[in-house]
Amino acid sequence: MGGVDILHVDDDKGLTSLTADLLERKDSRFSVKTAASATEGLQLLDDFSPDCIVSDFEMPGTDGLEFLQAVRAEHSKLPFILFTGRGSEEIASDAISAGATDYLQKQSGTDQYELLANRIDNAVTRYHSEKQLRETKEEYAAVFENARNGLLLVDVEQDGFRFRRCNSRVSEFTGLAESELIGKTPREALGDENARAVAGAYRKCVAMRETISYTVTLTHPVGDVVHEVNTTPITRDGEVEQLVVAFTDITERYAREQKLREERVVIQQALDTLDEPLFVTDTHGSLKHCNRRALEVTGHTEQTAVGTSITDLFPDDERETMTDAIDDALRTGRTTVTASLRLDSGQRRPYEFRVHSLTDLDNNIAGLVILGHDALDT
CATH class of the missing domain: 3.30.450.20 (PAS domain)
Known part of the structure; x- marks a missing residue:
């Protein structure tokens, strides 16, 4: 807790001056403003936002309870301590019923200011804690509602x-x-x-x-x-x-994604009817998709094939040929090349591959489709 601003209202100006001096000595955080009447105190509240009000009970014009009621009409939670020379259980009860935070009867000597300082400190600490809790709850409520x-x-x-x-x-x-x-x-x-x-x-x-x-x-x-x-x-x-x-x-x-999944299944079924191996790669030649015939010929599964380089499916002496073909297709849009696939049996078989570039919605090259035709069937 930082500085504590206190408004002390009492028609005895000598007492308010003494109280301000002693309270500020008791606690260096305290800063006390004084008012000689409830009317003056209410006027100060228009421009001053104290952390606590200390008020006498018997004052000319508006007494302490009436002042309390006026304060509570605008500041329902602000700590308000009735500090009065007139004491009775009835006044204490009326003060608490009207919304006073605390009630303290004036005594002789300076020890009472130690007690008053403690009461102020406790009331203000509780007030700030409750205020912070309310503000936090309001912030969470706003986030909750507007999510x-x-x-x-x-x-x-x-x-x-x-x-x-x-x-x-x-x-x-x-x-x-x-x-x-x-x-x-x-x-x-x-x-x-x-x-x-x-x-x-x-x-x-x-x-x-x-x-x-x-x-x-x-x-x-x-x-x-x-x-x-x-x-x-x-x-x-x-x-x-x-x-x-x-x-x-x-x-x-979900409906769009489900429709897309269904379309992909149909496309996959169509590609799997081809008797020729088909591969789809990204722009770096990494395999993104194969049809069933491509997997059968190479002996791969979808899991082992996807993510590998297309050149890994060819013998070492054919890889440069395929790399050049990929570069050519990326540059010109399409090319044709003859190269041998490495078969599941370990043997090799020549295919004529037609390589076409694929573009995204912005017409940027997104990958390649490579379709092989068995060269031995020509």
């Missing part, structure tokens, strides 16, 4: 899970209102089938005690939705107490 992902806070209970909180994205992605989720178990909110998928992932996260990522398809009021999910455990004293579930709707993307 692009759907966010769920899930309580981990002895026999299952219960939704505690969600942001507006959850309703957008699912069509479920907040009232249909919060306070409910997955089965109550989502139905049996959805709950089994969700609870299974939650149990896995609790068991692993680390973030897990997964994709799940759930049926919601908006229809079947594919969720891409990250679930993170929150632990306390070694136990997982809550889960933070962040998800987004990838239904459209």
